[in-house]
Amino acid sequence: MKTMAALLGGGWVCSSGFGTLSQAVPAFTVGALPQIQRQDLFAAPDRRFGRMDPFSRLGLTGITLALKDAALDQDVKEVGKRRIALVAETCGGCLETDRDYFATVVPEQGALASPQLFAYTLSNTFLGEVALRFGLTGRAEVLNSTGGNGLCALRHALEWLLTGEETIVVAGLCDVTDWGALAAPGALFLVLTNAEAGDERAGLCLENDALKWGGHPLASVNDLLRLLREGESVDITTLS
C-alpha cells in the first residue's frame, strides 16, 4: 500500500520568529515564542484573536501561515466553505490553559469559573477557530501519540488522502511546551494534497507503513526539517 502527497505550502512559528516554508525552513530551539499580533496574520479586526489562549493562538498562526503559503487563506466570507481537513499533533496540548482555567475554579468553589477559558481547555478548539475563519469543513482532529517522533499527524493526513476521505489536509505539530518531538515550543504545519506516483510534485510518501520524504525514510519530524533545509525535493507546488 502506497500513497503520495504533494506539499502545497507550510507555516511555522518558533522562538526565532514565524513565517512560511517558501520563505525559510525553521530551526526549532528552546526559547520564548514571539508575541504574535492580529495584524501579523489578518488585515481585518478580529476580536477573538486577543481572547485566545497561547496554545490556540500558536496553532491558529501556524495553520494560517501554511494556508497563506498554499494560497488557500481566503476568508470564508470571500470564498464560502471548502472541504479542507486539519490534523495537529501535540504533546503538552492546552495543559497550561487547563491550569489557568482551574485556577478560576478553586478559590470560590467554582462560582467564578471562567466560561471563556473553559472553551479553550479542549486541545481541538483551535482547529474550530481555524475552520470558522477559513470555512474549512473537513475533519478536524488533534492527536497525541506515544511514538514521540512528531510524524503522527503527517501519517494521519496521508491515511486520509489514501482512503479518499480528504483531498487537502493541513497537518503538523503544535506545542507551547518543549515536551514534544521538536524539543522546543513552536508549530509547524504542512498543506498536503494527493499526488500520483511519478508526479514530480510528490514529496511525502507512506509506503508499507514507512513515511518518506523525497524517497528518504523519516524517523522523526527532525529528519523532515533537515531534508527540507537541504532542499531535497522541496518544491512548494501550487494548485492548478
Add this chain to the structure above:
Amino acid sequence: MTMMKPVYIVHCAAVTPLGDTLDTTWQALNASRSAIGPLERFATKSYVTSLAATIPVLEARDGSLLYDLLERLLLQLPALPQDCRLLTATTKGPIDLLEQACRTTPSPALTPAMLPEAMTGWLQQRLGLAGEARNINAACASSTAALAQAAASIGAGLADTVLVCCADLVSEFVFSGFSALQALSPAAARPFDPGRQGLTLGEAAASLLLMSEEAVARSGLTPLARLCGWGAANDANHITAPARDGCGLIEAIGQCLARARQPLEAVAAISAHGTGTVYNDAMEITAFRALWGELVPPFNSIKGAVGHTLGAAGGLEAALAVLSLQHAQLPPTVGLQAAEQTVSSMVMSRVQKVGGDLILSTNSGFGGVNAAIAISRVEPLVTGGNA
C-alpha cells in the same frame, strides 16, 4: 471513494454508571433506568445542578480515578493479537491529577501524567502492545472519530486489528466549565424533549475491537457486526455552538452512507448524540429532517440515562448500537416526557423496534466537529468457520 476491505467489530465492552458491563448497561437502559443522581465527588453548591451519572466506588489508581475505571474495562477484554494497534479517545484523560495539584498549590508544576495521552500510554503498557498508539481529540465526537480512523486503517489494509478504547470522568474541572457555560440542566437531562434544559454529565469507559476478515479468521472470534461506513465534517461555524442548519452533521452522515454504499432509506435507526441542550438537539433534528424529510428513522439518546460521557460517548453508543442490531431494538430515550412535535413518532421513551440491518451512530462537539459511523449486521463470512 476508495474501495475498502470489510471491517468487523468482534468485541465490545463497557463500564458505565448503569453497570459494570455492556450487557448490564443494556439491560438497565432497556428497563428505562437512569443512573443520574446527586453528585458526591465534589461540592456543587456553586453550580447549576448537583446531578451527574457517576460510577459507584471508583478508587484512585496511580493517583487517578480514571485508571480504576479502565482496569474494570480491561477485565472484559479478550486476548489481543500481537499486531493489534491501539487508538484511544478521551477529552481530558486523568484530569483529576491536575485538579489535585491545583488544590494543593496555586500554580502547580505541570507533568505529562496530567495529559489526556497519559491514558494512552497507560493502556498501551497495561495491554503490552508495541508500536505507536494514538489518542484522538475531537471533543465529544472523539471516540466516533477514533472508530472511523480504526475502520479506515483496516479498510485500507494498513492494519489488521485495532482496539479503540475511550473514557472520560466526571470531574469538577469539566462540571464547573459546563456550569459556567450554562449548559448543565438543573434536573436530569431530557434529550429531544421540548422542555429540555441542558445536559447532565456522566462518565464511562468503552472498548471496541475491530478486525479485518483475515484477522477474524485467525482470532477465532465471532464477528458481532460490521463497521461499514464513516464520515466526519466540521460546521465551520462556532467553537462551542452547533451550526443551526446542521450542515456539518448532514455532511458527515452523507459521507458515512456513501462510504457504506447505502441509501438513506437503508438506515433502520439512529443512535443520536442527544445531549439535552436546546441547540444540540434542535440541530440534530434539523439535520435528520433535512436528510429524511418526514421519514426520519427511529432514533434515541442514552444521555438521559448515563449522562454525557464526553470522549467515551461515541464508543459507548456504538457498542450499544451493536446490541441494538442483535436484539432488533432501540433502547428508550430515558428522561423524555414528550418529544419535539416534528419527531414525536421517531424518538420514544420506550423501546422501539429496529426493522433493518443498518444503524447510524452520530456525535457532535466543541470546535464544530461532527462524526457518523454506520454499523450493519454481519453477512456470512466467505472464510467461514468463525461466524
